[in-house]
């Protein structure tokens with residue numbers, strides 16, 4: 001009997017081209033086919049979207065649609081949320097790339113929903129693997145041959161999302177556990193349809209992949225605040241076990257062997273339905289023993305990293321729990337797309353590429369600039385050329401007189417909006433692409449209320465300069481670049497630009513003594529540097545004009561930290577820090593670089609010029625508030641010899657302590 005039960009099927013994907021053919025074939029073979037399929041692509045670089053489109057052109061069925069939403073960088077939860085929002089049906093089913101449904105999977109779910117009138121029906125997933133290593137991973141996690149209810153096999157009425165909310169959007173793992181807990185809290189028992197079956201076989205096949213998966217999953221579970229009891233047990237129990245094994249003599253060794261047998265032999269047997277779970281592959285049973293020990297260590301590392309991220313995010317942003325995190329969308333998302341990096345310089349490389357920069361292209365830069373910024377240009381083989389800047393850091397020469405270039409950089413110094421009119425006039429005359437360098441101005445807007453960094457089609461952010469995080473840069477692309485081929489989001493698995501940044505962030509996040517510990521350590525490091533090099537600030541490094549100091553991969557905590565930033569409070573904090581600096585500056589004779597603080601502007605520093613007395617006065621004020629006072633910038637080699645005085649006498653009170 002045919003079913004009148006229209007369903008939208010939502011499928012988040014990222015580089016799934018190897019497993020997609022099997023899934024697509026299984027979708028076509030469904031006894032009750034979805035009448036709408038929405039793939040949510042997180043930025044595949046393996047041709048997955050094209051594969052889906054070609055499949056639908058050739059194999060699509062009548063009265064149905066299939067679309068691929070582009071959600072670059074989206075975590076699985078965010079991908080599902082995007083699909084749910086776009087869905088036209090009342091009923092929405094989920095499946096994931098890599099999972100294969102049985103022929104009657106969707107029909108069983110729908111019939112069950114009709115019969116029970118339940119708003120949520122869980123299907124079940126059968127877990128198994130072929131290769132010995134993958135078999136061991138499967139047995140140690142879900143159990144070999146085991147069957148569990150999972151979200152990517154299940155059917156939900158739209159009202160469920162209205163009642164319990166969307167999936168946590170920023171978690172790579174654990175988002176399903178958080179959402180299932182909310183579902184359980186709202187509806188009580190879970191409706192499971194055991195006849196609606198899917199299968200999963202794509203377990204990691206190598207050590208590196210498995211250990212990374214375990215570490216990252218647990219890190220995100222800590223962020224999601226799920227499995228907290230188990231995490232506490234691991235955090236303390238695992239080191240204790242190893243200490244005991246090392247110093248506890250024969251008792252310690254016996255306890256350790258018991259742990260290995262329990263975790264590596266008894267536990268996988270308990271979890272698995274297949275007997276023996278390794279089937280005809282006894283090698284899998286041998287792998288399980290060392291593998292479980294390694295996976296437990298990876299999990300422990302993930303827990304520690306997760307706690308570190310939470311400490312940093314909570315201290316820096318006034319409470320970084322994931323629920324608050326999601327109420328704030330990063331300011332630059334707007335209508336554009338975002339890619340995250342460890343440094344703004346990596347974002348600039350991509351911006352320059354998108355703007356068409358090739359070896360020999362000319363990139364027009366302000367003379368008043370930090371020398372580091374030349375590295376992206378040199379790395380692409382492009383040639384820098386220059387326009388002068390006045391003492392108020394506006395352009396100092398009519399754009400008609402600027403040298404001709406392919407790209408021009410407009411800088412919002414210290415978070416103050418640069419007047420873009422001369423740049424637009426220049427772009428009109430020469431066809432140059434404007435990149436808005438908003439490294440200093442995350443959360444700052446111009447008088448018209450437009451977010452800085454989003455006023456042209458390409459914007460670059462150095463998030464770590466305005467927020468208390470160890471690293472973070474971003475590239476924002478406006479609609480003009482919507483159709484451009486953007487590379488996939490690089491993984492969020494960096495450890496901070498420089499380990500010292502991470503240590504500083506951790507120190508600052510210590511309860512009560514954090515501020516003091518941070519200041520003492522910084523003072524000590526500076527004193528040691530002065531002893532060694534004669535200067536308490538790092539020496540200018542000409543090599544920074546040629547190379548970048550870190551990989552592009554951002555810190556794992558970047559998105560939670562960004563989302564956890566209470567923007568209105570942070571904007572207020574910066575504006576009032578600026579106002580108090582300006583008031584003190586007036587008393588001590590400092591001359592602000594900008595005559596006033598415009599509406600909507602959220603500067604990250606107070607920039608001033610002045611004599612020794614002004615400098616001493618501002619230094620006292622900065623020290624009282626735990627702020628740094630530095631001179632800026634370290635000018636490029638090409639400029640420093642001929643720089644006018646107003647490029648060389650600017651000091652900043654930086655509002656990050």
Ligand SMILES: Cc1ncc(COP(=O)(O)O)c(C=O)c1O
Nearest residue numbers: 343344345370411437439462473
């Ligand atoms: C104007 C400007 N843009 C970009 C950057 C590069 O930022 P990041 O250090 O995150 O690469 C800097 C660094 O000082 C800068 O001052």
